[in-house]
Amino acid sequence: MSNRMSAELAEHSDTSPTDQEVATRKASSIELHSLHKRFGADAVALDGVDLSIHAGEFFTLLGPSGCGKTTLLRILAGLEAPDQGTLMVGDKELTEVPPHRRSVNTVFQSYALFPHLSVRDNLAFGLKMRGLPAAERDARVDEIAAFIKLGDLVERRVDQLSGGQRQRIALARALVCEPDVLLLDEPLSALDAGLRSQLQVELQRLQKRLGMTFVFVTHDQDEAMVMSDRIAVLDSGNIQQVGAPSEVYERPANAFVARFMGHDNLFPILARDGLRVQSDLGWLELHKHAGQGDAGDCLLVRPETLEIGDVVPEGYNRLAGVVQERLYRGSRIEYVLEVNGQSLMVVASNLGQQVHQAGDAVTISVCPEDLVTVAA
């Protein structure tokens, strides 16, 4: 560990060979097999979860509250025991190993900094519990403090820290233990928007530099997309989809995932004829990779792929609509259109083109390659 940190300090480039080498040695993969967990008689938190998390990836568990993501994280940490199923980290089975014997550390949502200890003692807590001598503890705390650029925070009292500072201390406290896996339970949710997006970037960079396996829990799909290598979307104790952010966003596995990723333009498919589908928008031409969705499934039309303008390119679908509402958002303009009695959202980049007013009749072009069918 010390080597890795020193190397980091000396060489901040992502491609440092030392980093690569240490990263592959250190990071662990995670295998979850058929995890079940229920609370009480009928509250099912996890309903048979199978999941593989690769070594050294930034993996996000995404879902609404009550979907089981926090339970899953707590099972990884050992704070909750699964009713059934197994958990492997690297080549070790951890299902029944208590938390204090797992090389897994957590950054808690409330940060959980010990109020009776100074920041330095908080940082050294895990090392002390592992029985490291005081001199070595100090050295490693100084190292991590330099690494995360904590500066003089180390010598402060916990109650003198701001929210953002607490978050960094909690992160440092977990990292200084060099866990095989770092778990993060909505660590940014208590911070204000500006600080939050800054820390999102920092956290993601940090993970890349360390090459450590991060498992991140959030209910915020933007946060998940910005930071993650892969995302697992959960709902009612089941994994709905696992994939890279672009996959989950552009090709959601089902209507739940689509809605959760923020898609509004979802229309039930009424009928299908080869590469043509009928919905309330009318008949539309699909590309052959659009998916096999048939009647009963949904058609996803991403608002940013639609274009308003009288010229419809060759091969594009043409829709006619009336502007209902216009929301000016600076970098982009959002229109709510009425097409065949349905609301259709269109997002246009603000490039100085003509701005339409409510009541304007407009023509919309839809590229077949941008349409996707989604299981209901």
Place this chain on the structure above:
Amino acid sequence: MNKRLWRRGLSAFWWLTLFFLYLPLAVVVLFSFNSANSSASLAGFSLRWYQRLLGNEQILSAFANSMVLAVVSSLVALGIGCLIGYGMYRHRHRKLGWLIVLIYLPIVLPDIVFGISEMAFFVQIHEATGWLRPGLGTMIIAHVTFQIPFVALIVYSRFVGLDPTLFEAAKDLYATPFKRVQHFMLPTIKPALISAFFLSFTLSIDDFVISFFTAGPESATLPIYIWGAIKKGVSPEINAIASLMIGAVALAALLSLIFNRRRPA
């Protein structure tokens, strides 16, 4: 207009009440320096009642008994009560109504019922088995019994005030169950333990009725000695020993004020 008059009235009432609260104590202290053997008229300043105290073996042994009783019972109650407080916190989601009733029992039971039932019980046990001879031992048992609930409630409320994830953080950071107690729980509840000890100590020193009924012939505490002296006919010596006890309370009040001042909120 009206409002100012109202506030003035309130303020006057406040000072009057304070006067009422401190008057009897002030009188005791005043007469302890009285050179005459009277509780009605002051003759002159004298320390002779204090000098007499030092030569009074009964008072010295009563003082020692009071101290041993207060310290030993508080320590025992601290241990037992601390465990209950933690147990109540850890299992707070269970149905523990019976436990709450049991813990409140020593608090709500009238002193006199508390005292005589223990006395009657101890006497019977002693006659049957020879154990529990009335004395410091039985007094300590009785005091621990009424101190436990206060310790338990103080410790419990300290735990409830903590972020519950702290317990998980300690586990997560490799603390074994034993180390969690040593490095996390005990240090975090230390302020609660200190105040629980002082409260127990105060309760013990302040108690008369329960001590009176569970005491043996050689285990009189200061309040019991004073009680006996009052019953036999008031002697100014009592003013002196009572004044010393008032002084100790005043000192404790001062300390608590300074202690609370230094810690913000």
Place this chain on the structure above:
Amino acid sequence: MPRISQHVMRRRAVVAETRHLLFSVGPGVIWIILFLVLPSAYLMGVAFMTNGPYGLPQMPLTLEAFERLAGFGFLGWSPGNIYTLLRSLWQTLLSTTLVVMVAYPIAYYITTCRERWRPIMLLAVVVPSWTNQVIRTFGWMNLLAPGTPLSELAEGLGLIAPNMGLYPSNFAVTLGLVYNFLPFMVLPLYAAFEKLDHAQVEAAQDLYASPLGAFRHAVFPQTLPGLLAGIVLVAIPAFGMYVIPELLGGGKGMMLGNLVATQFSGGSNWPLGAAGAILMLIATFFGLFAMRRIGKRLGGGEEVVI
């Protein structure tokens, strides 16, 4: 790999939790049962036993002690015990009322003062109660004895007979009770007042116009939980008070606590004393129960914490 069944794992967890509960709560529970529940149960048993030659209880079981408590003795019925009981009730009622009347404005006044003064003011109210009960009562004996300025003032006003002094008397007992319990009422009332939002009082004054209306509709209901808690803290121990009537009351100021204690300290009649203790317990639990009910009914959701 071996997979432990759901059932076994859950049972193991339940066993571990239960063992934890027993180890943490167990010692205290055993202590309280052994040294309080059993003695109380024994005392209740004593009440139904026969009075032996040295005042100690004997078989057979009988209701004699309760008959004695109600005043029936060898010489026919005498009202002494009933008077004692009524006096206890009256003294409790009177002193609790007086304590409320003093504590209410005091608690309110403290909350209107500057924040940094409040803890000191509360401390000032509480400190006298840290001294021993016997000493505090002794202080009043000094103040109220015949020949003291207070007694002579009362004599001069014709309130008491010459050379009688203000103590021993029922008046002295009431005074002693009020003095003793005042802090117990101020603290919960202060807590209730402190929670009160003063903007609400102003809004109420705005809406109800009259200060009395504002008090009745906005202030009083919100301090009710504190008031009820205070009443529990004052009335229950006052009813069972032993020291104050013993020292300040004399023969005619006796309360139930003295009646009970005499039967044990004088060794005269344990069963009678035990019967008196049962009466006291019934009154205590009835009082607690009544206060809880009233608190639930009127307290508007906020439960009275005893």
